[in-house]
Amino acid sequence: xxxxxxxxxxxxxxxxxxxxxxxxxxxxxxxxxxxxxxxxxxxxxxxxxxxxxxxxxxxxxxxxxxxxxxxxxxxxxxxxxxxxxxxxxxxxxxxxxxxxxxxxxxxxxxxxxxxxxxxxxxxxxxxxxxxxxxxxxxxxxxxxxxxxxxxxxxxxxxxxxxxxxxxxxxxxxxxxxxxxxxxxxxxxxxxxxxxxxxxxxxxxxxxxxxxxxxxxxxxxxxxxxxxxxxxxxxxxxxxxxxxxxxxxxxxxxxxxxxxxxxxxxxxxxxxxxxxxxxxxxxxxxxxxxxxxxxxxxxxxxxxxxxxxxxxxxxxxxxxxxxxxxxxxxxxxxxxxxxxxxx
Amino acid sequence: xxxxxxxxxxxxxxxxxxxxxxxxxxxxxxxxxxxxxxxxxxxxxxxxxxxxxxxxxxxxxxxxxxxxxxxxxxxxxxxxxxxxxxxxxxxxxxxxxxxxxxxxxxxxxxxxxxxxxxxxxxxxxxxxxxxxxxxxxxxxxxxxxxxxxxxxxxxxxxxxxxxxxxxxxxxxxxxxxxxxxxxxxxxxxxxxxxxxxxxxxxxxxxxxxxxxxxxxxxxxxxxxxxxxxxxxxxxxxxxxxxxxxxxxxxxxxxxxxxxxxxxxxxxxxxxxxxxxxxxxxxxxxxxxxxxxxxxxxxxxxxxxxxxxxxxxxxxxxxxxxxxxxxxxxxxxxxxxxxxxxx
DNA sequence: CTGTTAGCGCGTTCAA
DNA sequence: TTGAACGCGCTAACAG
Numbered sequence: 001x002x003x004x005x006x007x008x009x010x011x012x013x014x015x016x017x018x019x020x021x022x023x024x025x026x027x028x029x030x031x032x033x034x035x036x037x038x039x040x041x042x043x044x045x046x047x048x049x050x051x052x053x054x055x056x057x058x059x060x061x062x063x064x065x066x067x068x069x070x071x072x073x074x075x076x077x078x079x080x081x082x083x084x085x086x087x088x089x090x091x092x093x094x095x096x097x098x099x100x101x102x103x104x105x106x107x108x109x110x111x112x113x114x115x116x117x118x119x120x121x122x123x124x125x126x127x128x129x130x131x132x133x134x135x136x137x138x139x140x141x142x143x144x145x146x147x148x149x150x151x152x153x154x155x156x157x158x159x160x161x162x163x164x165x166x167x168x169x170x171x172x173x174x175x176x177x178x179x180x181x182x183x184x185x186x187x188x189x190x191x192x193x194x195x196x197x198x199x200x201x202x203x204x205x206x207x208x209x210x211x212x213x214x215x216x217x218x219x220x221x222x223x224x225x226x227x228x229x230x231x232x233x234x235x236x237x238x239x240x241x242x243x244x245x246x247x248x249x250x251x252x253x254x255x256x257x258x259x260x261x262x263x264x265x266x267x268x269x270x271x272x273x274x275x276x277x278x279x280x281x282x283x284x285x286x287x288x289x290x291x292x293x294x295x296x297x298x299x300x301x302x303x304x305x306x307x308x309x310x311x312x313x314x315x316x317x318x319x320x321x322x323x324x325x326x327x328x329x330x331x332x333x334x335x336x337x338x339x340x341x342x
Numbered sequence: 343x344x345x346x347x348x349x350x351x352x353x354x355x356x357x358x359x360x361x362x363x364x365x366x367x368x369x370x371x372x373x374x375x376x377x378x379x380x381x382x383x384x385x386x387x388x389x390x391x392x393x394x395x396x397x398x399x400x401x402x403x404x405x406x407x408x409x410x411x412x413x414x415x416x417x418x419x420x421x422x423x424x425x426x427x428x429x430x431x432x433x434x435x436x437x438x439x440x441x442x443x444x445x446x447x448x449x450x451x452x453x454x455x456x457x458x459x460x461x462x463x464x465x466x467x468x469x470x471x472x473x474x475x476x477x478x479x480x481x482x483x484x485x486x487x488x489x490x491x492x493x494x495x496x497x498x499x500x501x502x503x504x505x506x507x508x509x510x511x512x513x514x515x516x517x518x519x520x521x522x523x524x525x526x527x528x529x530x531x532x533x534x535x536x537x538x539x540x541x542x543x544x545x546x547x548x549x550x551x552x553x554x555x556x557x558x559x560x561x562x563x564x565x566x567x568x569x570x571x572x573x574x575x576x577x578x579x580x581x582x583x584x585x586x587x588x589x590x591x592x593x594x595x596x597x598x599x600x601x602x603x604x605x606x607x608x609x610x611x612x613x614x615x616x617x618x619x620x621x622x623x624x625x626x627x628x629x630x631x632x633x634x635x636x637x638x639x640x641x642x643x644x645x646x647x648x649x650x651x652x653x654x655x656x657x658x659x660x661x662x663x664x665x666x667x668x669x670x671x672x673x674x675x676x677x678x679x680x681x682x683x684x
Numbered sequence: 685c686t687g688t689t690a691g692c693g694c695g696t697t698c699a700a
Numbered sequence: 701t702t703g704a705a706c707g708c709g710c711t712a713a714c715a716g
């Protein structure tokens with residue numbers, strides 16, 4: 001493995017200085033046409049390409065945004081909704097000539113991952129940002145935008161009004177007459193119990209559910225509550241567990257991936273008359289699942305907005321609002337039916 | 343924006359040398375417990391975290407693999423099959439404590455993107471690697487693994503036997519009696535015509551189709567041939583175009599994303615009796631589309647294998663075979679029917 | 685065993 | 701057009 005050619009080699013070969021070589025590549029107008037020609041020629045002959053890491057190091061930037069995965073790859077990247085978000089972020093990066101670096105937990109630690117991430121700023125999703133992690137961002141002067149995170153005045157966030165959206169979701173179900181309901185929630189962050197006061201997305205949505213129940217004067221105790229990873233598999237396991245001990249007329253899911261898993265189980269068990277409503281609206285990806293009734297929110301939009309905010313922060317713009325709300329809507333499909341009184 | 347705390351600040355504050363500070367973080371056993379304690383304490387007080395870029399620069403690595411997008415984000419990341427591949431790569435990166443950097447074309451140039459990518463190695467997919475790009479990889483000493491690329495003795499590649507798989511695909515169709523067939527191919531790389539001799543995936547598959555036709559003594563001229571981006575939208579547009587001027591009994595698609603688009607159009611136009619067969623097997627993601635008949639290949643497996651090869655190359659292992667073949671199989675669904683003679 | 689000095693990696697840029 | 705300093709952390713070589 002021969003040593004890489006460096007700027008010094010080109011300087012030596014041409015007789016010009018390192019500075020001149022640097023100019024030839026970055027500001028050709030600063031030196032004579034002849035010098036530029038000679039230098040570029042020598043660079044070609046010696047197979048020289050300025051090393052991007054040395055360059056970035058010198059310039060003090062990375063030309064990359066980071067997308068911090070709150071959980072392991074197997075879990076996080078298995079959610080089609082997440083993929084929409086990533087697409088949105090990636091498009092904005094592309095526009096800015098940036099790369100997008102996916103950052104998995106390092107040695108199972110999100111905090112370690114942030115410490116070592118070679119990026120100019122980070123976007124994360126559904127992560128509870130505790131004191132420790134927050135400290136790392138501060139110490140590294142690393143700007144952060146949090147999607148679907150816990151409400152927090154000190155962190156830039158992008159989300160929908162989850163409480164209102166969840167209330168709408170459950171009310172649509174109640175309107176159809178369902179009273180025997182199973183709710184499949186998202187897994188509260190592993191550390192959530194250490195942060196009783198963190199206003200997570202799960203808690204916000206649960207508040208919405210409670211509001212809906214209250215509006216219909218229904219007791220909370222009549223609801224079955226489970227949690228599952230936001231994957232098809234998570235939905236399958238959860239549905240099987242619930243069905244083994246009870247018989248709801250409707251499954252209310254906090255993610256479409258879970259809803260699809262539930263539908264699979266219902267279809268296998270011949271229980272197609274049971275209703276299902278999802279959350280996310282991954283119809284964009286799965287044009288063949290138009291029939292899933294769900295609460296739609298645009299993952300891509302969240303990604304776009306987050307990346308735009310991050311680039312604004314990197315540009316030093318300070319007049320950026322801390323909270324950004326995205327619209328959501330009810331998407332009528334075929335999986336939420338009038339309750340059937342047998 | 344206050345200046346970042348550096349290793350020198352900690353050295354000054356504690357009275358130890360920079361070396362000692364470095365040791366405290368990287369080889370605590372190298373110095374006394376007391377020194378480590380003092381230094382780490384001072385680091386905490388001064389909010390010091392070693393800068394990862396400076397560290398990587400010094401160590402000569404990036405701790406990141408690159409995934410080079412052959413086209414714009416909007417196109418590439420819209421393909422669920424691509425997402426499977428990325429998941430596979432990401433999992434291996436995670437195992438190695440690496441990040442995964444998505445690299446979009448820079449100023450519309452894939453070559454520019456490679457020049458500036460701050461990664462230790464690159465995986466790409468479906469890219470024709472011309473002389474210029476190849477030169478950049480060589481000059482940068484950047485290892486490369488190509489998925490679904492043009493066959494090439496000098497490049498590490500991972501793929502299936504596309505010719506045989508395509509032949510199988512079309513033969514399944516012919517077996518069912520179809521003779522009026524529309525094939526929707528992938529877009530040959532924009533530069534493909536400049537590389538008449540490049541053995542691209544499209545060309546390999548077309549050879550397979552020809553073999554199938556020959557085996558059934560069918561004239562090539564009776565086939566309708568279109569090309570479309572590997573997205574749902576690409577399938578929709580292509581199907582609409584084809585149906586406006588002809589009436590095939592079966593659509594043979596080179597990607598499931600396209601097949602789903604076709605199915606959408608057929609369903610909208612009340613033409614559900616027309617058959618469709620896809621390619622890829624994105625069933626993993628779309629558990630609700632089990633009915634699509636397709637040629638299955640594991641995108642995730644390609645991602646895993648590619649990343650493993652890349653890490654092996656980074657470890658300096660030279661006994662790695664240039665070509666890696668992955669299995670494929672026929673997946674029977676419900677969208678390929680016996681031809682109906684009205 | 686503990687700790688330090690000095691120089692490296694590679695491009696960028698200020699002051700001349 | 702250039703010499704020299706700089707960014708920041710790592711580490712070979714060396715001294716006590």
